[in-house]
Amino acid sequence: MIRPHRSHPLWIAFILHRISGVVLALFLPIHFYVLSLALTDPTALDGFLRFSDLFVVKILETVLVLLLAVHLFGGLRLMAMELLPWTNWQKSLAASSIALGSAVACLFFLKVV
Amino acid sequence: MTSAIEERDTDILIIGSGGAGLFAALHAQQSASPGTRITIAVKGLLGKCGCTRMVQGGYNVALGNGDTVERHFMDTIEGGKWLPDQDMAWRLCEQAVVRIHELENEVGCFFDRNADGSLHQKAFAGQTADRTVHKGDLTGIEIISRLMEQVMSRPIEQLQEYRAVGLIPAADGDGLAGVLFIDMRRGSFVFVRAKAVLMATGGGPTMYKYHTPSGDKSMDGLAMALRAGLPLRDMEMVQFHPTGLLAGEHTRMTGTVLEEGLRGAGGWLLNGAEQRFMFDYDEKGERATRDIVSRAIYAEMRAGNTTAHGGVYIAMSHLGVEDVRKRFKGMVKRCEDCGFDLAGGLVEVVPTAHYLMGGVVVDIDTRTALDGLYVAGEDAGGAHGSNRLGGNGVANSTVYGGIAGDVMAADIRNVKALRAPDRSMLEQEYQRATAAFSGTGASVGEVAELRNQLQEVMWDGVGVLRTAEGLNSALRSLSDITQQVNDVKVPDGNRAFNLTWHDWLNMQSLCEVSEVITKASLARENSRGAHYREDFPDVGDLETSYFTVASDNGSGVQVAREPVKFSIVRPGETILPAHEPASLVG
Amino acid sequence: MLNVRLYMLQRLSALVMAPLVVGHIAVMIVAVQGGLTTAEILSRTQGSLWWMLFYGLFVIAVSVHAAIGLRVVAYEWLGVKQKLSALLSIIVFIGLLILGMRAVFAVTLS
Amino acid sequence: MTDSNTETLNVSVWRGDASGGQFRDYQVPVQENQTVLDVVTWIQQKIDDTLSYRFACRVGMCGSCAMTVNGEPRWTCRTHVNRVTQSSSLEIGPLRNLPVIKDLTTDMDPFFDKWTKAGGTHRASRSRNDGMVPVDPASKERMIASEGIECINCAVCYAACDTVAANPQYLGPASLQRAWTLVNDEKHDDRSAVLRAVAAEGGCYNCHSHGSCTRYCPVELNPMKAVAGLKRTTVAKLWGK
């Protein structure tokens, strides 16, 4: 159970940032491996790319983009908070960075499908 | 049974971590010869208990701009209605100047500034100059937090949640050998031997139904001193603050202070019928001094003109709800947290026991009649006489705490060895403290119930308005309650952090000291400062002023009177130069 | 767990990546339309020094960044001891760097 | 809403010590103006006289009475029961992230040890024999220092912080905030020593800006902002040199 003391915007922003970071980091080796196939086994890569035409896979891809975008804007927000002069609307900034990330992912999804 | 007592040694032992205790530790550490072991033992957490932390208004010190040490001294003497020990009062005013610089420059406090960068000082009631240094209305937090940091970061041994239960004299009768403690966390006994001991447990009249001091204070120090045969002076002098919060009997918020500034700013006091009444008692109305307002409220209460919980109202909204909210932010929030609207509505208030002017008889170096025992802060009597000026409380504890630290460090250079304790006294104190476990009496809730009874008795009989009849009847009830306390049985399953046991021990101390307060009140047959006898309403002759001295030499508490020595100034005279105006406050 | 150097490296690598990620996402949005083929990818990237630099830099930055990130997560969430998580972090860094560089060469060289 | 005398609260209180424990249930009558501390007191005084807890000032100045109330860290002497009850039930436990002594009391020493370790002690640049430094209360530095100075060291933020829970070295929000006030205190003799202390192992870089500290600080301070200030200042110093 998520205890009540964690149900506030900045904590949610943190958990999103961390989970997105970890998932991206875990995805990265797969991503690299698949791309290296271009060198070692181009047909396998093509097979993989066809596989990624599947709708489910498109959704998964969108989720990855979502995570990347949310992590990007969240990370920029964090760095702005830490390194630029303080502003008092941290919660709004956190919300905006998540919104912006989602918007990018939507755009991606619409284009892909 | 004394084998159940662990023993440890130190050179300088300090009991209590309020302004007096922490300053003593700091000064001892600074001025003792290298290698001196310094230990501070405290009933709560270091710096997080006691009243110094709760200081709101501020710290009195004469720092120029027309104000002088002489003027501060005269205000203190006149405020104390000519009863203060003049040498102590003088040293207080003089050393406060040094101490405030020390607090700012060495300890690291930051007090509020004027726009030009100089210290801001305001005038508390009863003062003839803008003298009170402060940090907003949370001055105590600033002072204690900074002192605590200094003590924490130095080689000073800390014994936290160690409760002193008895002063143990030397076997050869020559001075103090050490102090018996309960390590509250383990529930076991520890006897700490030391060459010098400072008692700074901070008095605190918590035997009244309504009281302001922190919950850990229960007069343990004065009770221990009394048992050790030391004389206590001015014990009838209990200061009441007129506006304590009244929120019902079951809440610990009841009795806590609503700040003086509310009345100063023009707040109204209303009785149960929502009518102002202060002008019936004094031409200054709500702005009259603490003792007058307290008596007026008490009189209204006795006449039955009360609110639902039996007090009166304070009203602020006529000053503009938003303004009040802004100006008294902390107070408004505090009231709001427990469900009251101070800015817009009515809040019930009641006079509340705030400070004990009385205490152990000491000299101006904090030494007592018992070799090796020193007393400073609210535990020490003399500096305030019959009334303490707002702002002289912290000044007193920090000034004399510091002095104690220096004096102890110097004195122990001549003490060759730790004194051997009187084992029978050790045994006796141990038995006294553990008697709770062998009582015959009843069940859960007994101790709390007896505490309520004690508080009612003290409030009704030994409170704001006193008579011989009421005092005598209180004495009878006190002995009855004491008897019942002795009979209580506290559960003995687990002594670690056994609060009910400590509540019982608190009751022991409170009962002992309540008796002293009552007897001293009987002995003073006039009305001075905080002490008001309806059967003797006159102030009495100033020239022949006396103070009360209570002691127990084994045959019960006896109270004597001693003449005040006017060592610096006589009643009716002043030490201010002739051209000085009576007051510098506009 | 984190000292100035690791902290700064994580921030610095993040700053380097920020524009690269924007570029990468943009490319994907444009490129992915109608599906991808190996030929398509390779025709864009192969032989291009710019893409090589772009992805090369990306890989270096992400290896540093993710290695530091995972080090903290391992320590805080998985209870991995300080020393071990430092070692793990280095392994992650080297592993990602090798895998990543191979991928970059795969799509830009030959 | 209140039939005050008959209504009761169902209160679960954690009972145990360093070796473990469990929640025990009590029924406490509802009263107006009742704080969580009053509920605990009621249990100790009227139902179970073996219950241990800690308080001192009872008005939010000493920071001794913090506990975990319905999952949230709070000062209990100033928390009105109405603010926290969920369907007239209360769950009260000791503060998180500190060793338990018994029942609701914790050992706060680790909290204060870190306070000292973070450089949270003033170092004198002048003595009692010197005059007072004039300080413009509206200067930028002083305003920053003043923002964090009213901390009552209650450790509520320390208990709220998940980084403290996960990283035993982490100095925590309160001590870092104190350090930040000293970094901005022109009277301090060696402010770069404070910066070194907070940049060391366990220092400010471990904070992930969860913001729980700021969310729960009962006196409405902003330790998250202070920690960000430390990060910014220490990093700027790195470039500056």
Ligand SMILES: Cc1cc2nc3c(=O)[nH]c(=O)nc-3n(C[C@H](O)[C@H](O)[C@H](O)COP(=O)(O)OP(=O)(O)OC[C@H]3O[C@@H](n4cnc5c(N)ncnc54)[C@H](O)[C@@H]3O)c2cc1C
């Ligand atoms: C609400 C409030 C507001 C106040 N405002 C002001 C003000 O504005 N200006 C002013 O000048 N004064 C003020 N005072 C008075 C002032 O706080 C005290 O006079 C002064 O702080 C006393 O200091 P002290 O060191 O003697 O005692 P305290 O600060 O009370 O310290 C006593 C210490 O002894 C410990 N102790 C007690 N019993 C034992 C035991 N048996 N064993 C071990 N340790 C023990 C306590 O736990 C505590 O640590 C105020 C008091 C209160 C209650």
Ligand code: HEM
């Ligand atoms: C696009 C640019 C990126 C930015 C601006 C960025 C920013 C950040 C920042 C500031 C942190 C520190 C968070 C903290 O200490 O609380 C962080 C952590 C992390 N990042 Fe990134 N990042 C980016 C890309 C990536 C990528 C592509 C990955 C994955 C491969 C990644 C993986 C991680 C991980 C695993 C963490 C650790 C999470 C944590 O400590 O909570 N990041 N990122």
Ligand code: SF4
């Ligand atoms: S910052 Fe706030 S929550 Fe933390 S210790 Fe200080 S007062 Fe308590």
Ligand code: F3S
């Ligand atoms: S909750 Fe903890 S992680 Fe940082 S912002 Fe506060 S210290």
Ligand code: FES
């Ligand atoms: S008892 Fe002091 S803050 Fe609650």
